[in-house]
Amino acid sequence: MSALSTSLDAWGATWGTHSDERAAWAAGDYKLQFFTPAENDLLDRVMEVIMPADGQSGGAHAAHVSLFADRIVSTGTDAANVDLFANLAVSSDSQKSEWRKGLQLFKEEAAKSSLAEALARASAGEANPQTDLERFFVKLKQMTLVGYYSSEIGIHQDLEYQGNTYFYEFPECTHH
Amino acid sequence: MAKELCEGGAKVIMLEGGKEVSPSDLLSHKWPYELPFANLRGEKQAYFYQGDVATSIRYETQARVEVDRARVLGGRTMHWNAVTLRYAPPDFLEWTLAGVEDDWPLTYEELAPYYDRVEQIIGVCGNDDGLEILPAGKHYLPPLPWRCSEHILKRATDALNINLISVRKAVLTKPYDERPQCHHCGHCMDGCDVSAIFSSPGCTLPKAAATGNFTLRQNALAREILVDREGLARAVSFVNTDTGKTEEVKAHIVVVCCATVESARLLLNSASPQHPAGLGNSSGVVGHYLHGHINTTAQVYLKELQGRKPVNQDGATDHVYIPRFDYRDSHRGYAGGYAFQVNYDSYMFPRQAMLLKGYGAQFKRQVRTMQPGYVILGGFGKSMAAKQNYVSVDKNRVDAHGIPIPVVHFQYVENDMQVWQGMKKGLQQIVSKLSGDVFFEESTGPSGLASHEVGTIRMGKDPKTSALNSFCQSHEVKNLFVTDGSCFTTSSEKNPTLTIMALSMRAAEYIIKQRRLGII
Numbered sequence: 148m149s150a151l152s153t154s155l156d157a158w159g160a161t162w163g164t165h166s167d168e169r170a171a172w173a174a175g176d177y178k179l180q181f182f183t184p185a186e187n188d189l190l191d192r193v194m195e196v197i198m199p200a201d202g203q204s205g206g207a208h209a210a211h212v213s214l215f216a217d218r219i220v221s222t223g224t225d226a227a228n229v230d231l232f233a234n235l236a237v238s239s240d241s242q243k244s245e246w247r248k249g250l251q252l253f254k255e256e257a258a259k260s261s262l263a264e265a266l267a268r269a270s271a272g273e274a275n276p277q278t279d280l281e282r283f284f285v286k287l288k289q290m291t292l293v294g295y296y297s298s299e300i301g302i303h304q305d306l307e308y309q310g311n312t313y314f315y316e317f318p319e320c321t322h323h
Numbered sequence: 324m325a326k327e328l329c330e331g332g333a334k335v336i337m338l339e340g341g342k343e344v345s346p347s348d349l350l351s352h353k354w355p356y357e358l359p360f361a362n363l364r365g366e367k368q369a370y371f372y373q374g375d376v377a378t379s380i381r382y383e384t385q386a387r388v389e390v391d392r393a394r395v396l397g398g399r400t401m402h403w404n405a406v407t408l409r410y411a412p413p414d415f416l417e418w419t420l421a422g423v424e425d426d427w428p429l430t431y432e433e434l435a436p437y438y439d440r441v442e443q444i445i446g447v448c449g450n451d452d453g454l455e456i457l458p459a460g461k462h463y464l465p466p467l468p469w470r471c472s473e474h475i476l477k478r479a480t481d482a483l484n485i486n487l488i489s490v491r492k493a494v495l496t497k498p499y500d501e502r503p504q505c506h507h508c509g510h511c512m513d514g515c516d517v518s519a520i521f522s523s524p525g526c527t528l529p530k531a532a533a534t535g536n537f538t539l540r541q542n543a544l545a546r547e548i549l550v551d552r553e554g555l556a557r558a559v560s561f562v563n564t565d566t567g568k569t570e571e572v573k574a575h576i577v578v579v580c581c582a583t584v585e586s587a588r589l590l591l592n593s594a595s596p597q598h599p600a601g602l603g604n605s606s607g608v609v610g611h612y613l614h615g616h617i618n619t620t621a622q623v624y625l626k627e628l629q630g631r632k633p634v635n636q637d638g639a640t641d642h643v644y645i646p647r648f649d650y651r652d653s654h655r656g657y658a659g660g661y662a663f664q665v666n667y668d669s670y671m672f673p674r675q676a677m678l679l680k681g682y683g684a685q686f687k688r689q690v691r692t693m694q695p696g697y698v699i700l701g702g703f704g705k706s707m708a709a710k711q712n713y714v715s716v717d718k719n720r721v722d723a724h725g726i727p728i729p730v731v732h733f734q735y736v737e738n739d740m741q742v743w744q745g746m747k748k749g750l751q752q753i754v755s756k757l758s759g760d761v762f763f764e765e766s767t768g769p770s771g772l773a774s775h776e777v778g779t780i781r782m783g784k785d786p787k788t789s790a791l792n793s794f795c796q797s798h799e800v801k802n803l804f805v806t807d808g809s810c811f812t813t814s815s816e817k818n819p820t821l822t823i824m825a826l827s828m829r830a831a832e833y834i835i836k837q838r839r840l841g842i843i
Binding site: 169170173196197198199201203215218219222235266270273274288289291292293294296297298299302305306307308309310311312313314315316317318319320322323 | 352354355356357358359360361362363467468469470471473474475478504505506507508509510632633634635636637638639669670671672673676677680681682683684686687688691694
């Protein structure tokens with residue numbers, strides 16, 4: 148179909164079509180490219196604490212968010228397109244290695260007590276991070292949120308998002 | 324322009340630097356989890372920035388400023404929210420009324436008939452709200468229905484005696500001109516797969532093609548406009564980006580419409596013995612007076628809507644608009660002003676998650692609870708047309724096709740900073756009447772130019788201080804026209820596209836008349 152076609156049939160050709168395809172990270176059908184299995188396991192557990200399962204929806208583990216993180220870090224470019232997410236840009240090897248170092252810091256911190264307590268300490272300076280651990284937490288949390296709210300679970304189960312579909316009529320607010 | 328010229332009997336060949344993206348290739352409706360990077364890397368809009376256009380530019384500025392260089396058939400009409408506003412009569416008279424910048428070489432009254440015609444061709448929804456600051460047409464499609472958050476916002480603005488109106492935008496709220504109506508998916512900026520939002524490939528180019536007078540060359544990146552001995556345009560040299568070879572197309576008249584940065588780049592790259600400073604640039608103004616919009620935003624999560632059962636709120640992005648109101652304050656201390664666009668964002672991703680502190684079950688619940696209350700307000704303010712802000716070309720650095728790249732030089736001027744401060748104050752004023760969680764944009768200065776950059780090949784009455792006359796015709800190269808935003812003399816708080824289209828139509832009519840008279 149050409150964009151220069153004025154045929155209504157041509158315009159309508161894509162109506163109502165939704166694909167069942169899933170990116171490999173989202174389907175869980177993904178082979179780690181950057182993190183080791185042990186690192187991924189730690190990442191998965193930390194992310195689940197950040198975004199846990201609850202009565203409404205599955206958490207980061209069910210949403211394969213650690214695999215999303217591996218995908219993003221392993222294929223790093225300077226193309227994080229939205230300012231809000233610029234902290235996730237991984238355009239150099241040193242930025243990639245920050246992820247590995249950050250996870251190691253978490254591992255060491257958790258060894259002193261528990262993962263939950265390590266996370267609590269790392270997040271204490273979230274508003275104004277000063278240490279490597281605190282800075283890594285900010286990055287880790289953002290990655291978790293972007294991955295989670297880009298997943299089927301995050302979008303459909305948790306937020307119950309109703310859009311991205313074809314509505315002939317948009318329902319005007321009837322409350323006011 | 325192509326449609327008008329072809330319908331006027333001209334044989335037109337259009338050189339498009341990019342290529343067509345067919346509606347069926349658009350990724351607008353893809354879910355993030357269907358995309359390899361969940362759209363984190365702009366996958367949905369990547370096809371609007373073909374080749375190396377995104378990287379073949381340099382910024383020499385400390386200001387938070389960015390220009391938009393879409394390269395795709397249809398240009399930015401493939402990638403816009405379609406807010407379609409007329410300039411008001413005072414917007415053409417900055418020097419006369421405010422003692423700043425310059426007056427345009429034409430008036431609102433001269434442009435109004437073309438606004439009328441363009442609105443009818445492209446299809447614009449909205450109302451005539453009877454506002455002098457925002458003149459209206461007479462041929463609007465029904466306005467978009469309002470969301471709950473917009474009714475609540477209306478209560479707040481009413482309390483401040485500030486207008487909040489149905490937005491006017493080039494989105495079809497009913498079938499029109501063989502195009503279907505909007506299906507309210509909220510993906511306007513990712514490309515409309517049914518052309519309910521105006522785009523030139525979906526609306527005007529097919530009409531041009533239907534005349535039999537239209538030839539489209541895609542992947543034809545203009546390198547240089549060539550001139551004859553008298554210095555008139557005779558041909559365009561372009562790179563066939565499929566083959567890498569340079570080709571040439573001859574023309575009686577050349578109309579440049581590459582967008583503000585690229586058009587200036589093309590003219591500056593078209594220097595010749597007859598035009599040593601660049602084509603049509605003996606005044607030295609080509610490239611200068613780059614300006615556009617300055618921005619600030621606030622995200623509000625209305626208490627009244629938090630925790631409600633989620634409903635589809637995406638719609639056609641903006642449904643309402645807050646026109647400029649600061650003009651009522653005669654002591655505001657700056658020229659021009661600002662207005663607010665509302666809810667121009669998708670509701671899919673919960674942006675508050677990136678702003679709230681904490682984590683865990685309570686955090687997750689808070690994000691979920693807040694989401695139905697989301698409303699975003701974005702200020703669009705005037706920036707000054709200042710000669711010090713300009714586009715140059717770097718002869719020492721070329722793009723993938725050997726064409727010198729553009730360089731953006733920009734600093735906000737004092738009036739811009741004052742507009743920005745005023746805009747933040749206005750935003751706080753409105754938000755103070757709302758009950759909810761509020762996140763203001765944190766920055767030490769404005770951001771710009773909001774994809775609304777204009778001014779680099781300005782029109783004016785004086786050939787010493789402008790490059791074009793009121794018909795977008797070069798003062799010194801009579802068969803050269805420039806009909807994109809670069810022709811603007813000054814800008815207002817209003818989105819520029821409708822004015823670009825009206826000026827373009829007026830220029831096309833002029834070209835046809837001049838050709839019939841044998842003048843050009």
